[in-house]
Amino acid sequence: METSKLNFRLQKIYSALFLLVFGLSPALSANFQEQQTDSTSFNVYKGIVVNSESDDPIASASIAVNRSNITTISNSDGEFSLRVPTSILPVTVTVSMLGYNSKSLPLDYFSNNNRVELVSNVEELSEINIFDAKDPKALVDKMLQKKDENYFTDQTLMTSFYRETIKRRRTNVSLSEAVVKIYKSPHNSNKDDLVSIFKARKSTDYNKLDTLALKLRGGPFNALYLDLIKYTEYVLEPGMTANYEYTFDEPTKIDDNYIYVVNFEEKDKSSPWYFGQLFIDAQSLTLVRAEYNLNVDDKRTASKMFVKKKPSGSKVYPVDLAYKVDYAEKDGKWHYAYGNAVMEYVVNWKRKIFNSRYTINSEMVITDWEKYSDLVEQKKTEFIDPYVVMSDDVSGFYDAEFWGNNNIIEPEKSIQNAIEKIKRNMEDDQD
Template sequence: MKHYESYLNVKTPFLLILFSFLFVAVQSFAFQPSDIKYVEYKGEVVNARNGKPISSAYLALNNSNISTITNSDGEFSLKVPEDLTEATVTISVLGFQSKTLPLTYFESANTRIELDETVEELTEVSLYKATNPRLLVREMLDKKDDNYLSDQSLMTSFYRETIKKGWSNVSLSEAVVKIFKSPYNSAKKDLVSIYKARKSTDYDKLDTVALKLRGGPFNTLYLDMMKYTEYVLRPEMLDSYEYRFDDPTKINDRFTYVVDFKEIDESDPWYYGKLFIDAETSTLVKADYHLNVDDRNAAAEMFVKKKPNGSKVYPTELSYQVDYAQEDGKWHYAYGKAQLEYVVNWKRKIFNSKYKINSEMVVTDWQAYAGDDWKKSVDLIKPNIVMVDDVSGFSDSEFWGSNNIIEPEKSIQNAIDKIKRKIDDQ
């Protein structure tokens, strides 16, 4: 059995809070005006073969740090400063050939981008030299200082957090955040400030349980496995995992190893998943992984901070994703997503309640930042933040201004429309 206190610190970069009463968090948000003139382009990215939407496709404005990502419906919104309209955009995603298009191809709405599937027989490509997956992972960690940003930077990101009970959205939080990103070769933690945010929660649908996610944007930021190796890929824990090669693939038209990993000790919740490692540079460019929570009691102790009397609360699925982007030969955190599913069992109720919590964050812009004035001029949030209710923002169609955001998927858009109607009826 693992030493439990240290084990909890490693496995729980974020925690759930379940209250049997309404909890009011106090947090000030810094709202700043934006006078940047921009052009907005909207559309969808689909599979060229069958027309199905492609989610998590990354759109990057070349020769800039501006980027965004498609939602689960394959839809995107990309806001570009007016003086950059002669630029090009590269669209890339795992399993598809990347495509670069001029901005003149894009329309203000209904732009359709078709990507072709990667069909090359990659297993025969002579570029793949690694024969030992464990040694490849070790090399990946050893090269962290060479492959990832070595200077501090200031990132602008969009964060969304949704809570569903069954099929109904009961809570929706969105925020544009500023991240003071410390170098990957530094032990300093990243700092976060909320630039603009809005949230609405329908507490009437929560069965007297006000379910809240503690951590907010930090939940997705801590998925940066190469910055926060202590949570999953601690170098001293390499021997705690089993590794094997899966079929290689391509990401951004670059040959990529796929390494399956799984913790050997299954006495407590354990990690397993896939690491996507660039074949030329041994850089981690993507990871999809999970935490096995078959041991309900251990999982509940780890992830449930507080719960009502007469109930049992435990997670049933915990899944994570992190993607990295490259700029001038250096890689950095670009996208993080966590999907958490929970069950609440009541002693005197026949049916249980099921909740699904999704949180995701995409870096939409960044710049090198050598000073520390920014930290002195903003209100930094703490890693245990609970996002604050602020319904009013949903009534403003220009709320986000020039900031790039993740387009809301259909179910979220329906929830936003309902919020707007409630505001209009007041």
């Protein structure tokens, strides 16, 4: 790829995504609708997903309620919390994960048990006749050509849970969560997706911490724009696939379906460059998952891309940028289901021996969706800006009844525990 074209593409991407703001800046203007809690009755089911042999927790496993659009995922400790309307009971739940055999269980199972043991898939997939693709680039091109056939072509209204955490080394310094409504346009439409905040909460006791100066710009859009099928111009724009080197990795299975694994790496390394893996269904040639990184060894260029403002006397740059996107299938069509961006940054101060290291985790899981065509109602909705800073622009509040009725990513630590820890750190600093 020509350097000028690459710079134009990256400038377009990062003008809206993954920008950091240092220093307490005035809040951007944004309006948010506050709506009443749904009166629907729910039952709550909690569990943990583990490897049947090692007993290790399995992160990012999908937990889906059959015959519905209700889903959630397990956290880094394998734990999940699933809230299901009583009106649809009884139902079964399918738990699935890359490289494991899926397991379907009646929902009542979780009333007395909380462990789901998944068995790793040890089948020699490389010898199965279904894997007859010989050219990985041709496979990727074919996958992109089949988008209309494999993915939703209807506008959908998606309900999702969004979490954004900022850690200084291992300590939480910022935590924002929101139930988000996404007015998602079809992948073949030129219209961008629209996002509104339904409910939100955040920790706010950071005024005396210098770490509050680190902020993430883009909020839910950081996870939403990872949708490679909708936003192909960010990584896999048709016609630009020749700019990558492709190789086959060992095939695997997802949800009992055979999957090609294609490694890709950008050829032009004069600027930050992409590399990663594409997981393509062998039968339908659907992209069902992508895991990829942006190489940021060029610290100066990467800093210009990602750092909007910084204090004098400091050098700020990313050292690791990792992205993941999952798609889910319903009635033969696939849709965006989960996006996760993990960004690690280093701050070097001129007169300090040790640097500061921060990790930002931005993730969003689609918990429900429906086809949507009410454009009149859409015009009445207040949407957030792609430049939103969640820690500034969202009026945080805590509504225990509301949050208890929505599927969330079960937190490793509760938001209140994180706040209390920060308060103690503040008090210790003042002693």
